Structures are given as C-alpha cells and as structure tokens.
Amino acid sequence: MNLFGKIKFIIGTFVASSLLLTIAYFNQMQKLVEILIVLVPLQALLVLILASILMNGYKQELLKANTVLKKVANGNLYHRITHIDKTNNNLAHISWNINNLLDQIEAFSRDISSSLKGIAKGDMTRKMLPSGLHGDFVRVSNEINEALEVIAVAQSKDEFIQKMIITLDSYAKGDYRPVINVDGMQEDIVQLAHGINSLGSALNEFSKINYENGLMLKKGSIQLTQNVSILTKAANLQATSLEETSVALDEITKSMQHSNQNTHQMAQYAEELTSSANDGEKLANETTVSMDEINEEVEAINEAITVIDQIAFQTNILSLNAAVEAATAGETGKGFAVVAQEVRNLATRSAQAAKEIKTLVENATSKANHGKEIASKMINGYDTLNTNIKLTMDLLKDITVSSKEQEKAIVQINDSIAILDKNTQENAKVARDTNEIALQSNEISHKIVELANKEFDGKEELQAKFKGMA
Amino acid sequence: MQITPTNAETKLESNDFIVSKTDSKGKITYCNEIFMSIAGYKEEELMGKNHNIIRHPDMPKVAFKLAWELIQNGKEFFGFVKNMKKDGGFYWVFANITPDYDENQHIIGYTSVRRKPNENAIETIIPLYKKLLELEMASGMKTSEEFLSDFLIQNNTNYDDLIISLQG
Numbered sequence: 001m002n003l004f005g006k007i008k009f010i011i012g013t014f015v016a017s018s019l020l021l022t023i024a025y026f027n028q029m030q031k032l033v034e035i036l037i038v039l040v041p042l043q044a045l046l047v048l049i050l051a052s053i054l055m056n057g058y059k060q061e062l063l064k065a066n067t068v069l070k071k072v073a074n075g076n077l078y079h080r081i082t083h084i085d086k087t088n089n090n091l092a093h094i095s096w097n098i099n100n101l102l103d104q105i106e107a108f109s110r111d112i113s114s115s116l117k118g119i120a121k122g123d124m125t126r127k128m129l130p131s132g133l134h135g136d137f138v139r140v141s142n143e144i145n146e147a148l149e150v151i152a153v154a155q156s157k158d159e160f161i162q163k164m165i166i167t168l169d170s171y172a173k174g175d176y177r178p179v180i181n182v183d184g185m186q187e188d189i190v191q192l193a194h195g196i197n198s199l200g201s202a203l204n205e206f207s208k209i210n211y212e213n214g215l216m217l218k219k220g221s222i223q224l225t226q227n228v229s230i231l232t233k234a235a236n237l238q239a240t241s242l243e244e245t246s247v248a249l250d251e252i253t254k255s256m257q258h259s260n261q262n263t264h265q266m267a268q269y270a271e272e273l274t275s276s277a278n279d280g281e282k283l284a285n286e287t288t289v290s291m292d293e294i295n296e297e298v299e300a301i302n303e304a305i306t307v308i309d310q311i312a313f314q315t316n317i318l319s320l321n322a323a324v325e326a327a328t329a330g331e332t333g334k335g336f337a338v339v340a341q342e343v344r345n346l347a348t349r350s351a352q353a354a355k356e357i358k359t360l361v362e363n364a365t366s367k368a369n370h371g372k373e374i375a376s377k378m379i380n381g382y383d384t385l386n387t388n389i390k391l392t393m394d395l396l397k398d399i400t401v402s403s404k405e406q407e408k409a410i411v412q413i414n415d416s417i418a419i420l421d422k423n424t425q426e427n428a429k430v431a432r433d434t435n436e437i438a439l440q441s442n443e444i445s446h447k448i449v450e451l452a453n454k455e456f457d458g459k460e461e462l463q464a465k466f467k468g469m470a
Numbered sequence: 471m472q473i474t475p476t477n478a479e480t481k482l483e484s485n486d487f488i489v490s491k492t493d494s495k496g497k498i499t500y501c502n503e504i505f506m507s508i509a510g511y512k513e514e515e516l517m518g519k520n521h522n523i524i525r526h527p528d529m530p531k532v533a534f535k536l537a538w539e540l541i542q543n544g545k546e547f548f549g550f551v552k553n554m555k556k557d558g559g560f561y562w563v564f565a566n567i568t569p570d571y572d573e574n575q576h577i578i579g580y581t582s583v584r585r586k587p588n589e590n591a592i593e594t595i596i597p598l599y600k601k602l603l604e605l606e607m608a609s610g611m612k613t614s615e616e617f618l619s620d621f622l623i624q625n626n627t628n629y630d631d632l633i634i635s636l637q638g
Contacts, residue, residue: 076573078570078578078579078581080491082499082500082513082517083513096502096503099500099503100502100503103487103489103502103583107487107581110568110581114546125630125635126634129566129585131585131586132583132585132586134485
C-alpha cells in the first residue's frame with residue numbers, strides 16, 4: 001500500500017469513526033436529532049475540515065520526520081524524532097521505528113568507534129556490545145569482535161615479542177634477572193619464551209656461581225695475604241730468636257767448657273789435697289809416735305833425775321858426814337869442813353836442779369801428751385777431710401759425667417737449631433712465594449668479580465654474605 | 471514530587487535496548503519506547519526534565535561524578551546503575567554513556583545506551599555501592615572516592631576493566 005492509499009484509508013477510518021461518534025452523540029442527545037439530520041452536509045463538511053486539519057498535522061509529523069532523516073542522511077546520527085503525536089498510531093509507529101533504527105545505527109557506530117580507538121591504544125578489553133542490537137547489527141558486531149580478536153592476538157604476540165626483545169637486550173647488557181611471563185602467551189611463541197627464560201636462568205645461575213667464586217677467591221686471597229704476612233713476621237721473629245738462642249747457646253757452651261775445666265782443676269786439686277791430707281795424716285801419726293818416744297825419753301830422764309836426786313841426797317848426807325868428821329878433826333879438819341860445805345852446797349844445788357828438771361820434764365810430758373792429743377785430733381780431721389774429699393771427688397765425677405752429657409745435648413741442640421734455622425729460612429722463602437701467589441690470586445679474583453658483576457637473582461644475598469668484598 | 475522507593479524490581483530482557491539523550495546540562499532530549507515503558511513515564515513527562523528523574527537513592531554519588539568526569543572529557547562511561555521507576559520500583563541496567571558532538575566537534579549532549587546487566591555483576595556491585603553510599607552519608611563523597619580508588623588499586627585493576635570484566 002502506497003503512502004496515498006494509506007492516507008485515504010486513514011481518512012476513511014477517521015470519517016467512519018467521526019460518523020460513529022456523531023451517531024453516538026446523536027443517540028445520547030435525542031432532542032438534537034432533527035437538527036443533526038439537517039446538519040448532515042454540515043457534518044460532512046465538518047468531517048472534511050477535521051480531516052483537513054488532521055491531514056495538516058499528519059503533514060507536519062511527516063515534515064518533522066523528514067527533517068530528522070535529512071540530518072541523519074547527512075551523517076549526523078545524533079537526531080531523533082521527538083514529541084511524537086500519539087493520536088496518529090501508524091505514523092507514531094513509523095516515527096518510533098525510525099528512532100529505533102537510528103538508535104541501533106548510532107549505538108553500532110559508536111561501538112565500532114570506541115572499539116577501534118581501544119585497539120589503537122592497545123586496549124583489547126573494549127569490544128563491540130551486540131547485546132540489545134538486532135539482526136545484522138548483531139552479526140556484524142560479532143564479526144567485528146572476531147576481527148578484533150585476531151588483531152588483539154597479533155597485538156598481544158607483538159607485545160610478547162617486544163618483551164622478549166627487551167629481555168634479551170637486558171641479558172646482553174648483563175642483567176639476567178628478567179623472566180618472561182608466559183601467561184596468556186600464544187602456543188607458537190611460548191616455546192621461544194621458554195627458551196629465553198631457560199637461557200636467562202642459566203646465565204643467572206652461571207653468573208651467581210661465577211660471582212660467588214670470585215668473591216670467595218677474593219676473600220680467600222685477602223685472608224691468604226693476611227696469613228702470609230703473619231707467617232712472614234713469625235718466620236722473621238723465629239729467625240731472630242733462633243739467632244739469639246744460638247748466641248746464648250754459644251755462651252752456655254763456653255761457660256760449660258770453662259766449668260768443665262774448673263771441675264777438672266778441682267779434681268786435680270782434690271787429688272792433691274788427698275795426697276796432702278794423707279801426708280798430713282802420716283805426719284800426724286809420726287808426731288804421735290814421736291810424742292810417745294818423747295814420753296819414753298822423758299821417763300828415762302825422770303829415772304835419771306831420780307838417780308841424780310838420790311845421788312844429791314846421798315852426797316848431802318856424805319857432806320854432812322864429812323862436816324862432822326872435819327869438826328872432830330879440829331884445826332886440821334877446817335879446810336876439809338869448807339870442802340864438805342861446798343859439797344853440800346853442790347848437792348843441794350843438784351837436788352834443786354833435779355827438782356827443776358823434773359818440773360820441766362813434767363811440763364814436757366804434759367806438752368807431749370797435748371801434742372799427741374792434737375795429733376790424734378789431726379788424724380781424725382784428716383779422716384773426715386779424706387772422706388769429704390772423696391765425696392767431693394765423687395761429685396766432681398758426677399759433674400763431669402753430666403757435663404759430658406750436657407755437652408752432647410748442647411751439640412744436639414745446636415744441630416736442631418741449625419735445622420730450625422734452615423727450615424725457618426725455607427719458611428720465609430715459602431711465605432714470600434705464597435705472598436706473591438696471594439697477590440696474584442687477589443688480582444685474578446678482582447677481575448673475576450668485576451667480570452661477574454652482572455645483575456642476577458641472589459646477588460644481594462651474596463653481597464651481604466661477602467660484605468666488603470663486592 | 472517525591473517518589474517513595476519500593477522493592478519491586480523490573481528485570482530487563484536480554485534484547486532490551488534503552489536509549490536516551492540529554493543536552494550538555496543533562497536535560498532529556500530523547501528517550502526511546504523501551505525506556506518509557508520500563509520507567510513508566512510518557513514522553514512529555516520526560517522531555518526537558520533532568521535525567522536524574524530516574525536516579526535511585528541507593529546509587530552512590532561518586533558513580534555519577536565519575537561518569538561526568540569521563541564524558542565531559544570526551545570519554546565513554548560504563549557502569550551498573552540502579553534506576554527508579556515512576557511508581558517507585560527499580561531496575562538495574564548496564565549503562566554506556568557517550569558524548570554527542572556537533573559539526574565542530576563540540577560536545578552538545580550525551581547519549582546513554584542501557585542494556586541488560588549481568589546478574590552476577592549486580593550481586594558484586596550491590597555491596598560495593600552500599601559501602602560507598604554509607605561512606606558518603608557518613609563523611610562525604612571524598613571518602614567514597616578514596617575508598618573506590620583504594621579498592622581498585624588493591625584488586626590491581628582500573629574502573630573500566632573492572633566493569634567490563636564484570637559484565638563479561
């Protein structure tokens with residue numbers, strides 16, 4: 001049915017409904033029936049006027065729709081038909097259908113715009129929203145989404161490949177820490193990512209070991225240098241004290257030799273002393289014998305003195321007898337009396353002398369006895385002396401034996417010192433050589449640490465472990 | 471004229487496609503038939519009115535603030551919105567608001583397309599909106615804005631990704 005046909009149909013319907021309304025009106029207001037019958041042509045005219053008015057409204061609605069469609073046709077999808085006249089049911093339907101179509105087209109168009117803008121910015125979450133759209137719009141939306149999916153996959157792959165390139169670049173610059181996250185990665189490139197990750201992991205591990213070894217070597221070489229320095233100092237100190245020991249030992253040897261000589265001398269002196277003591281003892285014994293002989297002689301002297309004393313007594317008596325005889329002889333005996341007197345005087349003197357001698361002899365005896373006592377004491381003294389000399393000599397013998405042993409020991413000590421000295425010198429040389437090696441390994445360790453100073457996982461832990469080394 | 475909200479919910483059909491337009495101030499310049507039939511208004515009741523005529527009191531203000539910030543800057547806004555019908559009932563929509571431009575690329579208005587929201591998304595969004603609204607009532611929109619921002623950071627996402635992933 002063309003537009004004109006529709007209009008006719010609508011007018012017809014309108015006229016029919018107007019008539020029905022008129023009849024209804026007429027039925028309700030019976031008094032006006034006659035008037036109404038008269039006014040039928042007028043009614044018809046009224047209907048025509050009404051139809052004309054309605055036609056005009058109809059025309060206006062169409063013009064409104066046309067204005068909107070014109071703007072839309074110019075690409076301005078924004079416009080809609082509003083204030084739609086609900087009295088024109090069919091026309092209202094047309095208007096709403098136009099609006100609905102515009103809603104679909106505009107939403108569809110804006111969806112495409114937003115999705116493409118998203119993709120251009122790398123945002124793959126903004127897709128077409130087919131929900132609420134109809135028919136072809138849904139189909140095309142879905143097709144666009146499929147295409148967007150393909151673009152998204154390509155974009156995602158490209159991003160993953162960019163990540164791989166960045167990761168490899170980082171490896172090339174010595175930072176082995178980055179790991180490629182393969183979540184959501186496409187199957188055809190995931191193997192490549194795994195390969196790069198394995199490479200990174202191997203480089204990481206290798207660097208870690210290398211760095212750790214370098215640091216360990218560095219630490220070791222520093223310690224070695226320190227220890228070698230201590231060793232060198234110790235060796236030098238040892239050499240000095242060995243020298244001092246050697247000198248002291250020399251002095252000890254000399255003083256021992258000296259005391260050996262002294263001991264020897266002492267032994268000689270002791271022997272001589274023994275001989276002298278023996279001589280002394282012999283002499284003392286001889287003295288005793290001599291004293292005894294003196295005593296014997298004194299006894300003989302005493303006996304002689306007794307004889308002299310007896311002779312002196314008898315002479316005295318004889319002189320007395322002579323004196324008596326002289327007295328009796330008178331004058332003639334006078335001279336004789338003088339002689340007798342003289343004899344008596346001699347006898348008295350003899351007795352006196354004998355008495356004096358006796359006293360002297362007694363003194364001599366006493367002295368001789370005293371001398372004998374002294375000699376006897378001397379003999380005892382010499383005995384003790386001899387015993388002591390023997391003891392001394394025994395001691396000297398012991399000393400000599402131990403001195404010889406000491407001499408032997410000192411010789412051994414000297415030998416040991418010589419060996420020690422040799423060893424010490426060797427030690428010092430070894431220490432110097434070791435120092436050289438330590439310095440070299442220190443240098444090497446520095447180089448290793450420098451070369452291994454890449455970026456890898458666990459580096460900080462190693463740096464903390466080898467504080468001051470890294 | 472104050473509408474008292476009720477618990478009567480109207481659920482959108484999967485094919486429902488609510489469209490409305492406003493001028494740059496938010497006054498309604500167009501609404502389609504589904505909008506009118508679901509919201510329960512006639513065209514003349516809506517035309518020229520502010521779009522917040524269908525705003526439900528359960529909605530946190532921060533959602534609209536975010537929407538305005540985006541669309542005024544030429545960006546599109548996605549969001550789950552609880553709208554109020556003329557009779558006080560409510561209906562949930564998944565809204566997409568985009569700016570309308572004139573020939574000189576000036577923003578002259580906004581078009582809002584509302585679709586049937588994902589049921590699970592609504593279950594998730596209800597407690598979040600409730601929390602945001604509580605914060606707004608207690609200490610203003612700044613607090614709810616901060617809460618939303620922290621919530622997104624904690625879940626390692628942004629607003630658009632969260633909403634689009636919830637809708638599915």
